[in-house]
Amino acid sequence: MTPNPPPWPGLAILLLAGFVTIFDLFVVNVAIPSMQADLGASLSQIGFIVAGYELAFGVLLITGGRLGDLYGRRRLFVAGMAGFTLASLLCGLAPTVGFLIAARVAQGLAAALLFPQVYASIRVNFTGEDRQRAFGFLGMTLGLAAIAGQILGGYLVEADLLGLGWRTIFLINVPIGLIAIAAARFIPETRAPERPALDWAGVALVSLGLALLLIPLIEAPIRGGSIAAALVLTAFYYHQEHRRKTGRQPLVDMTLLRQPRFAQGGVLVLLIYSTSASFFLCFALLAQTGFGLSPFAAGRVFAPCSIAFVVLSLSAPRLVAQFGTRAIAIGALIYAAALAVLIGQVWQAGAALVVPHLIPVLIVIGGAQAMIMTPLLNLVLGFVAERQAGMASGVISTLQQVGAALGVAVVGMLFGGVLGAGPADRALYASAFVAGMGYNVGAAILATFVLLRLGRARNP
Template sequence: MPDCRAAASPPVPNAADVAVTARPPWLGLAVLLLAGFVTIFDLFVVNVAIPSMQATLDASLAQVGLVVAGYELAFGVLLIAGGRLGDRHGRRRLFVVGMAGFALASALCGLAPDAGVLIAARVLQGLAAALLFPQVYVSIRVHFQGAAARRAFGLLGMTLGLAAIAGQVLGGWLVHADIAGLGWRTIFLINVPIGVLAIAMARLVPESRAPERPTLDWGGVALVGAGLGLLLVPLLEGPAHGWPAWMRIALVAGAVLLAVFARQQVRRRLRGQDPLVDMRLLCDRQFAIGGVLVLLVYSTSSSFFLCFALLVQSGFGLDPLAAGLLFAPCSVGFVLASLSAPRLVARFGPGALAVAAVVYAVSLAWLVGQVYSAGGALSPAHLVPTLVVVGAAQGLIMTPLLNLVLGTVDAARAGMASGVVSTLQQVGAAFGVAIVGMVFGAALSGAVGDDLRARYADAFVAGMACNVAAACVAALLLRLLARSSGQGGGTLPSRA
């Protein structure tokens, strides 16, 4: 299902930065939408190709987890810096640089001779996406106002939803069609001509910069990137290698680097320099709860795709197209629910989100129960009604959740908060893949018997139990945050 993890925009430009144009650049919007499409498409398309990648590259479960999580983590770590680079050097210029990097990294993914090269190329692809995607949001905010802005952001939301669906259905077809014998490689190589087209048409997007050139904290980026990486890799690789000492040391080192990062950010602020993250935000109780909520909810998305793709393809033998078509009704449920979510929240208040979170937790538990009770005799098509409910519940939660969390901070810190939330979305998704993948892999390796279908069903149940637990905790926290906001602790901001 789509997860709208990019729905929280990078830092919002100041009023002085808004360009007044006689006619909004609608042709330029088409170029921006194309870029938004490919970055979200590549978040989802790998899921239907995972078993094929495993087979052709002889990749372990931990390695395919890194193929998924490496993109997400790199995307999240550089996202705030990507927005500031655009403010500093020009959004159109960074758009071109980001798109060129994305196309090049996609080519490297498509030509990767082994899993290690593919993982490295996916990290590069995520870094390029982090340079590219903020320019899409901020360029729309700068060059479209009023009714034109509402229409432009509506088109962007629709495009991102379609990208998520296409990542599963079109991606499944591309892998299944095996064009020129390339198999899963086509899901990456298709980005190359798209990137060339977008670069050629970038001149249709007017150039813009921030009136003040923000400083860049590359030391902070390095610290948080290294810290998160040292936590993520051992979680994915540890079980397969018996948790050697160096992996345990890496986990401790990752935690230490994140603590150093927090201290460094405080020192930058006290010296009058722009921090990457204003740590005072995380001391705000409501925003801190909201941040944990974002981590929990988004941790359940990519990990669900990973587990379900392995279940229906590796376990039950469905081809990539059939697997993608199974995801499609779930995605449609998400899109339709996300369109109605703002009206429901406007009518019933933040409490509607708490109800949706309960429905989400129950639907995930019901899905796990279906797989557990059927085991190897499961017919994947029988899961479609439950998948639709899971997707719809997620659609009712995700975008309103971002509004609710951002509404806990004052307007002066809204830009910083938006960037932090965007990063938390990606980090949560990456660590969800790591933790759930670790449990899934341990259950699969520990399963006994010759029935492959039953073994994968058991592994799916074990991995998804983590997501059910995360969804239950999220429902409790969301009820707490919604109640607090309803009592004046925060307001729901309107979004374009």
């Protein structure tokens, strides 16, 4: 029997979907000051606009993957893209900040249905070298989406097309989404051979628990919220254990989290990804709101960081193959040191800071992030048996987004705490940036120690 040729036209549509979901993770940062001015958004509301997308994206990623297995990956691709397109339209038309937050959450939920179908469709429709090439194109596309989020996003906001300002960063998704839906016929329809029922009670418990954990952090530290989150997440744990022991497939197999190396790897993913989105948020506030850079100028300052990330991503796997976990640990140590240097520069300059002077250390930060993030997922997934790889991948992908939302919550709290101490001038924004980034330095140092411990465990 002659095998079907690889569906390269379908890959182009899958890459387009991957691009817009990651683009919308990054593009919001360059539009934050414009949103604040237009909608009168507070810092905590800005945190919800950023983290709401990430949290909704994260908590339903596993569910999105399972739904694709059950009902067809192309069908879920179309449903997810339709929802993402509609939510993007609502974001672009949002009359109030509350409406925008709700639309961003809806956008994240749709992205969670859409994004898993990209990975799964590539995995099942391509084989051998074709699969490697396809995933290589995907990695390049996602890296370019991060860069475009800053440069193209900054241009769109500054160009003020048709007087729409920041709204164009969302409205641009509408024609892209319609094209992707129309061309989805080039993606072959596939389903999983085994299709167990989805654990909707587990979905509800984990979604509620994470919301109760993160929403109070973004708005204000509330002890009762943390207690409620702990209770709900504990209930989720026992619910998952009950399903496993009674022979029904859980949403998350808790035996994974009892494997010491995988659990430590999960902590690593949570730590590292908590520093990424929060860094973008704080830098946007510093450069634009604090020091008056235009969105396009701020995007150009930060773009070299993303370019360094893409370039170093190509060599990071080879370095890890040669030197093992130590290479990732060295990357984490460089990351922590570069963040500390950045903090020192901003603290020392204060109100006299010239933001473009930060470009050299931003390049080092981007390269160090690539040395950690690119090989980290492969490292952690290598700790589990092949039969658990699919569920482990879903858990790690969820931790990426939840970590990003957690970082925005914690750093936003630190940043906002300083801003509330006096008139919001340049010096105060510099001090707020230093306070917020203190968390990132601590997280990077802790990640370094965990990586060194994992390295010793693998190479006794």
